[in-house]
Amino acid sequence: MVESAEGVQRLLDRIAKDAEQESDEIIAKAREVALALIKKKEDEAREKAEKESKTILTQANEEADRIKKSAIAEAKIKANWTILSEKDSTVERVVHEVKEELQKFTKTKEYRSVLEALVLDGVKAMGGGDLEVLFNKNDSKLDIDLNAISEKASKELGKPTKLFASKQNAEGIGGSIIKTADGKIAIDNTLDRLIERRRKDITLKTAKMLFSE
Amino acid sequence: MADETFKRILEAEKKADEKLMDAKRRAMEIEREAEAKSTQAHDETYEKIVEDAKRKADEVVRKATEEGTAEAKRIIGESEKTLTEIRANVKANIRKAIRSAVDMIVAEV
Numbered sequence: 001m002v003e004s005a006e007g008v009q010r011l012l013d014r015i016a017k018d019a020e021q022e023s024d025e026i027i028a029k030a031r032e033v034a035l036a037l038i039k040k041k042e043d044e045a046r047e048k049a050e051k052e053s054k055t056i057l058t059q060a061n062e063e064a065d066r067i068k069k070s071a072i073a074e075a076k077i078k079a080n081w082t083i084l085s086e087k088d089s090t091v092e093r094v095v096h097e098v099k100e101e102l103q104k105f106t107k108t109k110e111y112r113s114v115l116e117a118l119v120l121d122g123v124k125a126m127g128g129g130d131l132e133v134l135f136n137k138n139d140s141k142l143d144i145d146l147n148a149i150s151e152k153a154s155k156e157l158g159k160p161t162k163l164f165a166s167k168q169n170a171e172g173i174g175g176s177i178i179k180t181a182d183g184k185i186a187i188d189n190t191l192d193r194l195i196e197r198r199r200k201d202i203t204l205k206t207a208k209m210l211f212s213e
Numbered sequence: 214m215a216d217e218t219f220k221r222i223l224e225a226e227k228k229a230d231e232k233l234m235d236a237k238r239r240a241m242e243i244e245r246e247a248e249a250k251s252t253q254a255h256d257e258t259y260e261k262i263v264e265d266a267k268r269k270a271d272e273v274v275r276k277a278t279e280e281g282t283a284e285a286k287r288i289i290g291e292s293e294k295t296l297t298e299i300r301a302n303v304k305a306n307i308r309k310a311i312r313s314a315v316d317m318i319v320a321e322v
Binding site for chain 1: 218221222225226228229230232233235236237239240241243244246247248250251252254255256257258259260261262263265266267269270271273274276277278280281282284285286288289291292295296299300302303306307309310311312313314315317318319321322
């Protein structure tokens with residue numbers, strides 16, 4: 001009877017113990033699954049975030065490169081522009097002062113022969129014939145001998161040439177404009193025009209003298 | 214007596230079943246909690262790594278801006294030095310350049 005009661009008790013204990021053990025296993029398994037799930041999600045997040053981070057950093061590096069290059073390019077442009085602008089204004093100053101010097105030159109004795117040469121040069125370029133000569137107001141007062149120049153031109157060109165002073169005046173610091181009688185063709189041999197024609201040479205020479213390293 | 218024993222055994226099995234049911238409920242609860250926790254862990258991990266990358270990216274851009282500005286400043290400084298040299302050279306030689314240009318014009322005639 002006692003043995004039987006003990007046997008029953010052992011059976012009851014066994015049922016309880018098995019249930020306890022199975023319960024523990026179920027919960028342990030659930031915890032294991034839970035931890036694995038959390039780890040899996042963390043791993044997924046890490047992988048996704050690392051991919052995203054790589055993109056972010058690549059874009060940042062590209063942007064950084066752009067920012068740096070842009071700042072440098074802008075500075076170079078500004079620096080070059082400043083230097084070119086300075087050089088340009090210096091050349092303009094030289095041209096302006098060349099005009100002033102030539103203006104002074106028109107007041108010298110030597111200028112007369114230069115003016116005559118400019119007229120003759122223009123006449124020859126026109127190929128002679130009946131031509132009108134324009135001077136500025138100051139040069140008109142020099143009484144350039146147009147007949148003498150006509151003769152010289154006729155001789156040099158082998159063609160009768162007749163020059164006559166225009167009633168109109170040329171603009172500028174000096175020199176002359178030669179026109180055909182009908183005014184359709186003209187050669188501008190004013191000093192202003194000569195300067196403009198030689199502007200490129202003046203610029204090159206000025207640059208060589210003033211800006212060469 | 215056999216009935217009593219049988220009753221006790223049934224009782225014990227019932228308790229055992231209840232315990233197992235409790236364990237299963239608890240397991241389901243743990244898994245549900247894990248689901249929520251895993252989403253949170255996912256988001257936190259993702260945020261942490263991405264935020265870190267964003268901080269690094271900002272630093273890269275900030276550094277580049279700083280370096281670009283410094284380099285630009287150096288270039289402008291160099292150009293100002295060049296400008297000073299040009300002005301000194303112009304001051305010393307401009308009369309010569311003007312004379313030379315005038316001579317070139319007059320010589321052409």
